[in-house]
Amino acid sequence: MTNSCLVAKLSHYINLTATECVLLARLEEATEHYSRRDIVLDQGAETSDIYVVKTGWLYGHVRNSDGVDLIAEIFYPGDLVGLSQLAFETSTVCYTAATDLALCPFPKNSLKTIFIEQPRLVALFFAFTTLERATMIDRLRAMGQMSARDCVGLFFLQTKARLSITGLATGRWFPMPLSQELIGNAVGLSTVSVNRAIRQLEAEGHIRREGRMLEIMRPEILGRELEFFDRHYKVDSSWFPNLD
Amino acid sequence: MTNSCLVAKLSHYINLTATECVLLARLEEATEHYSRRDIVLDQGAETSDIYVVKTGWLYGHVRNSDGVDLIAEIFYPGDLVGLSQLAFETSTVCYTAATDLALCPFPKNSLKTIFIEQPRLVALFFAFTTLERATMIDRLRAMGQMSARDCVGLFFLQTKARLSITGLATGRWFPMPLSQELIGNAVGLSTVSVNRAIRQLEAEGHIRREGRMLEIMRPEILGRELEFFDRHYKVDSSWFPNLD
């Protein structure tokens, strides 16, 4: 078997054919390394490449004129970075390494043949974008009408769910390498409010921290309270094109 | 020529072939009519169909347990409704008619052949989802860190930009059939705050109202102030698969 992260993630959803595996593995031939805080692609730069995340986290963010930063998306191993910028010649967001990072770049022109020859993979990619959109709606709901505590709690539940797909969350523990400032940028809160929310969740016995690891004590209870639904566990593939 | 709304919208971005036009027109064979406030598809219902919007507006929204409603997406003539629910067997959002409405439903299984035979159309659909994602990030930015006045102003600019693509905004005027309550649901504000924001924009000479029509007096100036960028005007098609 291949040790491709992308294959690992996709296999969670459908049984990949050997042809598909080979083709996907080819996207991960080159590898680039980045250190935490490195900028992978700056806002306004040309979006000629797509990246597969091999190890580490990175995030896409936009800075507005008052200097406030908003994290638009966070990527984990197995994710495809840059699909959301396909329609733009220059990037609308800045990609920054959240941890030390290994990325596999491939030119976005490689998608041409995939679109023609691998309609089922395209359908799966398409499905992913809809999952991400649903998650983004959850974020909108959180930012618009939930308390700071609930925003942060929901963010942790979402993160854990995403990591679980590729087996990066073991049991109730998962890594949380983002600083409280970055968490704030992700959920639209100030550092101070994030800190107070975390301490409150901790005091209530919902979470526990141990270095950069986080434990959600009773995921089901917290999830029910915050109306969290794991959008990433399963996709409906009934409309996927059949294999030839 | 066909009078398909979908073809009209897509033609804004690429030159469709005759084959593509015929195929798209076939999606609009059936037509259903709804009155304002009618529910087109309820949350939790099966997502077996996709719809092309022929005339009117509709919106997808989610209601949480405290009864607060969030509008996740708004659809205009020429839009495809339901693509964002493709990956789910049952709908995560509720679709409601914002005005009287004419929709053309087609089964989502019809996508199978499109995925196989029309990779260029699929690429274009894919591009649309990335545009919508970018717009959603703008909304996140607005909800998270902008004032009520700016949220509402940005919402108007975005709406006008979307309508302009299909020629539904003439000059600086465009229709705004949504009540202030619905606008509030869309941008995450209370009705009261929306009203105050509108009156402020009006007092500042940024907008003018005439029944259900809205005029943005100096779009460039307001756009620059709110850091608005029209994401829907143009797509990069360099990575699209070529025609056979």
Place this chain on the structure above:
DNA sequence: CGAACGCTTGAGAGGCATCAAGAAACGTGG
């Protein structure tokens, strides 16, 4: 060992939600 960086906590200010009530517009049926 010193200097960033990240976490924690307090105090004060401001903006938006909420509650409430009246005015205007709309729609519907007599």
Place this chain on the structure above:
DNA sequence: CCACGTTTCTTGATGCCTCTCAAGCGTTCG
């Protein structure tokens, strides 16, 4: 075409939540 009820818009008063500013502490890394 008018009368009435409903929806929508408008405005004021009050309170709460989060932001901002500020300072101290702990930790990590060069």
